[in-house]
Amino acid sequence: MKPIETKQEYSNYVDQKSPNSPILKNCFNAFWVGGLICTIGQIIMDFCKFKGLDETASSTIVSIVLIAISAILTGLNVFNKIGKFAGAGSLIPITGFANSIVSPAIEYKSEGYVMGVGGKMFTVAGPVLVFGISASVIVGIIALLFM
Amino acid sequence: MDFIQSIDWIGILKCFVVGGIICIIGQILIDKTKLTPARILVIFVTTGAILGGLGIYKYLIDFAGAGATVPLLGFGANLAKGAMQEVKTAGLLGAFTGGVKASAGGIAAAVFFGYLASLIAKPKIKKQ
Numbered sequence: 001m002k003p004i005e006t007k008q009e010y011s012n013y014v015d016q017k018s019p020n021s022p023i024l025k026n027c028f029n030a031f032w033v034g035g036l037i038c039t040i041g042q043i044i045m046d047f048c049k050f051k052g053l054d055e056t057a058s059s060t061i062v063s064i065v066l067i068a069i070s071a072i073l074t075g076l077n078v079f080n081k082i083g084k085f086a087g088a089g090s091l092i093p094i095t096g097f098a099n100s101i102v103s104p105a106i107e108y109k110s111e112g113y114v115m116g117v118g119g120k121m122f123t124v125a126g127p128v129l130v131f132g133i134s135a136s137v138i139v140g141i142i143a144l145l146f147m
Numbered sequence: 148m149d150f151i152q153s154i155d156w157i158g159i160l161k162c163f164v165v166g167g168i169i170c171i172i173g174q175i176l177i178d179k180t181k182l183t184p185a186r187i188l189v190i191f192v193t194t195g196a197i198l199g200g201l202g203i204y205k206y207l208i209d210f211a212g213a214g215a216t217v218p219l220l221g222f223g224a225n226l227a228k229g230a231m232q233e234v235k236t237a238g239l240l241g242a243f244t245g246g247v248k249a250s251a252g253g254i255a256a257a258v259f260f261g262y263l264a265s266l267i268a269k270p271k272i273k274k275q
Contacts, residue, residue, distance in 0.1 A: 023178045030174035031167035034218070038166025041213035042159055050150050059216050059225075060252035066217065067253060071260035075268035088173030091184055092191060093166070093217045094253065100188065101257045105265040117265045124185040125257065128219070131189045132226050133246055135196035140230030140242025142200065147234070 026087050033082065033089030041066055041093075063094055070098035075106065100124035158212055165211035169218045188219055195223025200231065225249050 041062045048058035073079040079099050083090050090096055101121050108120035122129070176187050195218075198204040204224040207215040215221050229249025233241030247254070 023175070026178055027171045027174045030170040034170025034173075035163035035167030035214070038211075038214040038217045039159055039163045041166075041217040042162040043154070045213050046154055046158075047150060050153055056249075059213075062213060062217065063222075063253035064256040067256045068260055071257075071264045075264040077271055086170075088177055088187075089167075089170045091177075091187070092170045092173040092219055094219065094222060096184070097188065097219060097222065097253075098257050098260070100184070101261040102264045105261040106268045107270050109265050109270055113265075117262060121258070121261050124188065127185055128188045128192050129254070132192040132196060132223050132250075135193050135200075135223065136226035136230040136246030137242050139196060139200035139227040140234045140245055141239070143231040144234045144239060144242060 029085055030087050030089035030092075033086035034093060035089075037066070037090065037093040037095055066094050067098040070095040071102045074099050074102040079103070097125060097128060100128075161211045162214035165207065165214035166217060167214075169214075169220060191219040192223040192226075195220035195225075196227040197223075199224030199227030222250060222253065 044062045044065050045058050048061050049055075053061070070079060073082070079090070079095075080103070083096075083099070090099070101124075104120040104123055105117045108116040110116065111120070173187055173191065176182055176190070177184075182190070195204065198207075198220065204215065204220070205228070208221070208224070216225070226246040226249060229247075230242050230245035233245025233248065235241070237244065
């Protein structure tokens with residue numbers, strides 16, 4: 001085997017030896033786990049409607065139940081195992097948003113309840129709320145202008 | 148057991164497939180770009196708000212139910228929908244109150260359960 005001299009040769013060598021990018025496998029896992037989480041949501045939704053609740057109340061209950069389940073699984077240290085396996089499958093549904101709040105809340109407990117739990121809770125969820133709420137205000141203003 | 152009989156299995160299938168495809172989009176962003184999870188969530192929620200504002204997202208919700216509302220796109224679309232609806236009754240004030248009002252349940256639940264979990268659960272010991 002001839003010695004590796006340049007960076008280019010080295011990166012070619014690494015590409016050759018390393019396994020194929022597992023993107024297809026990752027996508028497959030994200031697909032079925034994500035689909036399953038949505039399906040659990042749909043079953044809760046159908047159950048709420050079956051009990052006579054309206055669309056808005058039902059979908060709020062779906063969010064709350066899925067968030068509660070994520071919080072429990074995060075507390076039991078199960079959620080990050082699911083997350084490692086499913087990637088975006090557990091990140092993109094509302095479970096990922098819940099996990100992004102619950103996980104730092106537990107992790108930064110040692111820094112105290114106000115700045116540790118209360119502050120670090122929003123390291124990921126904060127930006128989501130900032131951009132989500134700002135976008136909704138802009139949408140509302142535009143809707144007002146075009147009414 | 149009436150509930151089991153009332154389940155719309157085609158609806159469940161649509162929900163599974165659409166929810167799964169939205170997650171695949173997220174997975175491709177994770178694998179093919181260097182975006183952090185926080186940025187991906189921000190992109191999803193903002194895109195959802197834009198699609199909701201344009202009135203496109205509701206067709207996906209009609210088609211896939213929770214398959215469209217459970218992913219963060221649905222959270223964004225719900226914020227936008229709330230703002231647009233509230234504007235009709237409260238004018239400019241509605242643009243500020245509507246979005247959060249529509250999503251208040253989810254936000255409050257996440258904050259409350261996060262706090263509760265921090266009281267009960269122990270942080271995992273970091274491996275050196």
